[in-house]
Amino acid sequence: MQSGEARQDDGNAEKQRHHPRLELDEAIHQPVRLSIMAILAQAKKVDFAFLRDYLELGDSNLSRHLSALESLGYIIIDKVFEGKRARTWISLSSQGRAAFENHVSVLRSIVEQPIETQE
Structure with a gap:
């Protein structure tokens, strides 16, 4: 009975x-x-x-991706005129930097995470 209980506990730990x-x-x-x-x-x-x-990328493809990131608050898009030429500058917001750093951290944990085996 105890071994069955241990298996049940292991299952609960896996779910958590x-x-x-x-x-x-x-x-x-x-x-x-x-x-x-x-x-x-x-x-x-x-x-x-x-x-x-x-x-x-094409202009429209890049624009769609930038719009998606901007709508999440991850990037800031500044359209300015330099002389007579319009330029669009993109920068990372502080929220975007935090999101990116977290994403990279999660990717690292996936790649570096040891596989737990049952013996």
């Missing part, structure tokens, strides 16, 4: 723990958005044209 993937931010996890966030985490601000060219 969850896989770290459940903590991933789905908005950031999408490959293009992850790439955008990673670039912005390394730079104070980035020009739209640079992101478009570096990530090999």
Whole structure:
């Protein structure tokens, strides 16, 4: 009977723990958005044209991803005129930086997490 109770306890412990993937931010996890966030985490601000060219995206595709990240408060988009030329600068908000750092931390825990085996 005790061994059966031990199995029941083990099952409850497994239910209480969850896989770290459940903590991933789905908005950031999408490959293009992850790439955008990673670039912005390394730079104070980035020009739209640079992101478009570096990530090999079309204008509308990049715009959709940026809009999604902006709606979450993860990025700040500033449209300015430099002379007669319009430029769009993108930067990471403090909320976006925290979300990105957490996402990377979760990815690391998934990759580095030892597999618990039952003997």
